[in-house]
Amino acid sequence: MKRSRLPLTALRSFEAAGRLMSFTRAAEELCISQAAISRQVRELEVLLDRPLFDRGHRSVKLTQEGAKLLDVVTASFDAMSDGLADVERGKGPDTVNINAEPSFAACFLTPHLSDFQRSHPDIDVRVESESGLAEFRHNEDVVAIRHGLTKTSWPRSESRHLMDVQMTPCLSPRLLEGRALPQRPIDLLDFPLLYEDSRDMWRSWFERTGVSSDVYPRGPIYTDEGMTLQAALRGQGVALLEERFAREYLASGLLIRPFQQTLPFGAFFIVVRGFETLAPAAHDFLEWLSESVRSRDAH
Template identity: 50%
Template sequence: MKRGRLPLTALRSFEVAARHSSFTQAAAELFISQAAISRQVRDLEALIGCPLFERRHRAVVLTAAGQELRVTLTASFDSIGDCLDRLRSTDEQPPLIISCEPSFASCWLMPNLADFQRRYPGIDLDIDTDRRFYEFRGRDPAIAIRHSETQSRWPRVESRPLCTTRLTPVLSPALLRDGEALQRPEELLTYPLVHEERRDVWGQWFAAAGITAPAAAQRGLVYAEGGLTLQAALRGQGVVLSDDRLASDALARGELIRPFALSIPFGAYWLVARRFVTLPPSGESFLAWIEGHFR
């Protein structure tokens, strides 16, 4: 097909719908109606002469032809975007946007950012604590820091490990009865247990300690993320399972203590970007800095 006849608007709509496997999400990304997405995709299918999606109940699935076209278009649009970014005036360096897990942002990144600013005073950072998955296009962050218990890869992006996570009990020394150190792991069952996101992780720690935890171990406060559980521990609300990296400042100041050295594995933090080789110099500097802290 001659370049002058390429249906660029329809191709863009199809590519976004194909990435999301959703006409609704494509419409939201492009700020047009779902009906417009559907019409443009149908016009493109009529032009090509074959279906690009299988329409199912409340879902669309790419056909073989659709998958082939999506791969080509995504790579092409990404290449165009990268070229425009390189050609754009560099008189004023835009802020580097980092998307970060909320607990990691508040408990590790924020306390250490003074070091980054001292080393790279010319780089401005915007820290985004939204947990949504990003395609790293347009106004999306350049780099994301994500935690997962099991996942190490995400669709259409690159990832590399930052650090593993291990959980260990921490609590305020003011919570200890009579100020005496705990002697046996089962003594923790006499204290309030604070949970992050769900109530089954304490059972894993007790199992590693050789203890069958009673149902009471699944009771207590549940917070949505680790930064809040650490605040709960600091305020004496109970004992928290925390990554000692995130609790390191409070442990060093004596505001929290680790009653037992036993820890359990709990996934890892990952650095995620669309393509690491296309990051701007500011992004490369950030990666070198943060990876240097975890070597």
């Protein structure tokens, strides 16, 4: 097909639908209607005279020809995106775009990011907080921080281990209200517990310390560790917090760590589209981030 006849709009819709395996999500990403995605993909299929998707009632699946075309189109859009990014670099201050898990953004980046900015005043930092799959679909360097319980890699990207996660119980002195500090892990069952996502993490910690119980204290269930940390600081209950995230609060006396037992809970990873193609500013940030984690391991 001649370059002048390339159906770029239809190819963009096809690429998004194939990469996300969803016409609905493709429409959300491209800010157009699902009907427009469906129409443009259908026009591309008519032009090529072959189906690119097998359409089910609530799902779509690439055909063999569709999968082959997707590989080519995705690589082509990525190459164009990289080319545009190269042209844009050099305009104004360098910017590092960080897309971090909510817990990491709230409990590590927010308290410590000013250290990076003091040492790199010529680099702007933009932080987004989300836990979904990082797609790296913009003309910019994105450094994603993702947690994996067992997962160590993500599609269409490169990953590097940042830090293991060790969860430990912490509580505010305000929670005791004249009561004695718990002496045994089972004593924590007499206090309200703060839960993250579900009660499973606390159950695993208790089992690791030899405590088996069918009944756990009632307490709010938060969606991320940043909220459990804030609730713990206000004396609302005992939280399981990552050791590094809690360290400065423990050192200042705002939190107490009644027991040393920890629960291994996966790891955080640096995830990027490609380490070799990152801009110098992103490399500076990664160097600072890794050193910042190592320095807190040493204390």
